[in-house]
Amino acid sequence: VRRPRFFAPQAESSGSTIELPEDEASQLTRVLRLQSGDDVHVFNGRGGEWTATVAQASKQSVRVTLRDPVVTISEPRLAITLAIAVLKGDKMDDIVRDAVMLGVSAIQPILTARTEIAAANLARSGRVARWQRIAVSSAKQCGRAVVPNVRSAQPIEGVFALRAPLVMLVEPGTATRAVSLADLPPIERPTVLVGPEGGWTVDELAQGAAAGAMLVTLGGQTIRADAVPLVAITALRVHWNDF
Amino acid sequence: VRRPRFFAPQAESSGSTIELPEDEASQLTRVLRLQSGDDVHVFNGRGGEWTATVAQASKQSVRVTLRDPVVTISEPRLAITLAIAVLKGDKMDDIVRDAVMLGVSAIQPILTARTEIAAANLARSGRVARWQRIAVSSAKQCGRAVVPNVRSAQPIEGVFALRAPLVMLVEPGTATRAVSLADLPPIERPTVLVGPEGGWTVDELAQGAAAGAMLVTLGGQTIRADAVPLVAITALRVHWNDF
Numbered sequence: 001v002r003r004p005r006f007f008a009p010q011a012e013s014s015g016s017t018i019e020l021p022e023d024e025a026s027q028l029t030r031v032l033r034l035q036s037g038d039d040v041h042v043f044n045g046r047g048g049e050w051t052a053t054v055a056q057a058s059k060q061s062v063r064v065t066l067r068d069p070v071v072t073i074s075e076p077r078l079a080i081t082l083a084i085a086v087l088k089g090d091k092m093d094d095i096v097r098d099a100v101m102l103g104v105s106a107i108q109p110i111l112t113a114r115t116e117i118a119a120a121n122l123a124r125s126g127r128v129a130r131w132q133r134i135a136v137s138s139a140k141q142c143g144r145a146v147v148p149n150v151r152s153a154q155p156i157e158g159v160f161a162l163r164a165p166l167v168m169l170v171e172p173g174t175a176t177r178a179v180s181l182a183d184l185p186p187i188e189r190p191t192v193l194v195g196p197e198g199g200w201t202v203d204e205l206a207q208g209a210a211a212g213a214m215l216v217t218l219g220g221q222t223i224r225a226d227a228v229p230l231v232a233i234t235a236l237r238v239h240w241n242d243f
Numbered sequence: 244v245r246r247p248r249f250f251a252p253q254a255e256s257s258g259s260t261i262e263l264p265e266d267e268a269s270q271l272t273r274v275l276r277l278q279s280g281d282d283v284h285v286f287n288g289r290g291g292e293w294t295a296t297v298a299q300a301s302k303q304s305v306r307v308t309l310r311d312p313v314v315t316i317s318e319p320r321l322a323i324t325l326a327i328a329v330l331k332g333d334k335m336d337d338i339v340r341d342a343v344m345l346g347v348s349a350i351q352p353i354l355t356a357r358t359e360i361a362a363a364n365l366a367r368s369g370r371v372a373r374w375q376r377i378a379v380s381s382a383k384q385c386g387r388a389v390v391p392n393v394r395s396a397q398p399i400e401g402v403f404a405l406r407a408p409l410v411m412l413v414e415p416g417t418a419t420r421a422v423s424l425a426d427l428p429p430i431e432r433p434t435v436l437v438g439p440e441g442g443w444t445v446d447e448l449a450q451g452a453a454a455g456a457m458l459v460t461l462g463g464q465t466i467r468a469d470a471v472p473l474v475a476i477t478a479l480r481v482h483w484n485d486f
Contacts, residue, residue: 073415073463098470103462142464143415172316172386181486219346219486220316221385227341227473234474238481243424243462 003041003051004032005140006064007147011044017055017065018042023133025062028054042066045139045147047075072145078242079105079189083159084229085112085196086122091226096131100138100148102233107131108191109153114198122153156204159191166213168193168205169232171222175205178215181239187214192232197225246284246294247275248383249307250390254287260298260308261285266376268305271297285309288382288390290318315388321485322348322432326402327472328355328439329365334469339374343381343391345476350374351434352396357441365396399447402434409456411436411443412475414465418448421458424482430457435475440468 006024020028020042028034036054042064043049050066057063082104084095092109099107109128111119122128132150139147159166165187170178193213200208209215223231237243249267263271263285271277279297285307286292293309300306325347327338335352342350352371354362365371375393382390402409408430413421436456443451452458466474480486 076462098467101464101466101470102474103464142466144464181481182484219319219480221344221346221387223344223385224341227344230470230473231345231477234477235481235486237462238424238478241425243478 003039004028004034005041005043005049007045007136007140008042008064009045011042011048011050011066014050014066014068017063020062020064028062029057029059040064041070043072043139043145045136045145047072047145049145073143075144075146076103076237076242078237078240080233080236081106081108081164081189081191082229082233083108083110083191083193085110085115085156085194086117086153087196087226088116092127092131093134095226095229096134096150097138098230099233100135100144101142102230103144103237104148104233106148107135107150108159109151110156110159110193111153112156112196112204113201114196116196119153119155128152156193157207159193160207160211162191163211164191165189166191166193166208166211167236168200168208168213168215169195169228170205170215170217171199172217172220174199175215177209178217180217181235184214184216184236184239186240190236192236194228194232195225246282247271247277248284248286248292250288250379250383251285251307252288254285254291254293254309257293257309257311260306263305263307271305272300272302283307284313286315286382286388288379288388290315290388292388316386318387318389319346319480319485321480321483323476323479324349324351324407324432324434325472325476326351326353326434326436328353328358328399328437329360329396330439330469331359335370335374336377338469338472339377339393340381341473342476343378343387344385345473346387346480347391347476349391350378350393351402352394353399353402353436354396355399355439355447356444357439359439362396362398371395399436400450402436403450403454405434406454407434408432409434409436409451409454410479411448411451411456411458412438412471413448413458413460414442415460415463417442418458420452421460423460424478427457427459427482429483433479435479437471437475438468
C-alpha cells in the first residue's frame, strides 16, 4: 500500500515539524480522514521527500514531523521546458497534468497570433494559478518529488528573446526547413514550443528560425493540438535516450 | 486549402463512379454543402486515395467519380496492434482516435480481471461499432489513407493464445522481469498490451510472461491509464526508429 503523499514547500530537514498548506491539510483531514500519529509522505516539490508522522490534525491546521528522507523516483536527465500556446477551454488542464507526469521541468504558457484568448482575459481568469495547482496534484499522483513551475503567460516573442535552445514543433508540410525527429541533434535544456489549434503563422516560423529554433515534424500524420505536447515530450525523451 | 476527404471502402480504381456510405454522403451534402461538380478526395481505408468529383449529390445518395490516384502519407514501417483493456466511460473514444492518428494497424479491445465492464454489456452497447466509426473519422482528420480495424472485444487469454509477438506495458515496480524501453529489442508486428486503470493481476503478468511477452516499463513515473496508449505507441515507434 502506498502511503498518501502531501506537498509542503517548506519541508527541508528530518526531525522538523512543519505545517501543511491549506489545500493539503484539508485533503489529509477531510478526504483521507487521517489523524495524529498516522504515517504519510511529505515532499517539497524541489526533489526532497520524507516519511512523516501527523503531529497534529485539526480543522484549523495540520502539522507533520518529518522522519527519514525517501529515495525519490529519478528525474529525467534532460530539463525540458514546455512552451505551449494557450488552448481553448479546459484543454490546458490535461496538458499540464500530462506534461508533469512526463517529467517536464517547467511550463511556459505562450500567446501567439492564433491563440484564441486575450492576454488580459487570461490574467483575470486566474488560470495560471489553477495550472500550478494541477501541477502539484499531478506530481502527487505520478510520484514525482519535483513540481514544475508554471510560469506566467507571455507572448511568443518573449520566449524568442530569451535566446534559450529551442525546438519548435511544426505540422507536416508547413515549414521547408523542418527536420524529422530522427535528424534532431542533442540539445541541452531545450524549450519545446507547441503551437495553437490553428498552427504557427509564417511570421512566427520565421522568427523561430531567426532565434535559432530547430523546426521539427513528428511523423507524417496531423496530430490534434491537445495531443501534441504528450506526443512531443515522449518522442523527444525517447529520441534523446532519456525515458 | 485541403480538399475534404471522404471514406468509401469500395473505391478501387480511377475512372469508376461509386456511391458514398450514408454517413459520408450526409457529411458531404448536409455539413459541407457540396454539390455535383465539386472536387474532393476519396480514400478506401486500405491505403488507396484519389482525387474525385461529385457526380451526383441528393438527399438520397451521393456518387463520386474517382480521378487520379494521390500519393498518400506513408504508413509506419512497423505494424503495431494496440490491445487495450476497455476503460470506463468514454475514455476509449479518445484512445481510439489517438491510436489511429499515431499509426496503429489494428485495435484489439480486451477484457481483463480488473476491467470494470462485463463482456455482455460491451456487446450490447454497440461500442465496438462506435469505435470503428471513430477510427474512420480519425483517419479522415489526420490524413491517413488506412483505417485500422477495431476488432471485437475478447478476454486477454484470447490474445495470449494467438502466440503473436507481445509487448506488455507494466507500471514501475510491479513486475520483476520488466525491462526498460532502452533494453527492448526490435519486434516484428508487435501486439502492445495496455492494462486497465487498476493494472494487471499477478496472474495476467505470469500468463503474459509464459506467452513470451516482453514486459516493459515506461520511465519511473506512474502514467495515468488513459494516457498510456498514446505515450506507449509514441515511445515504441521512436525507440524502433519508425517516427
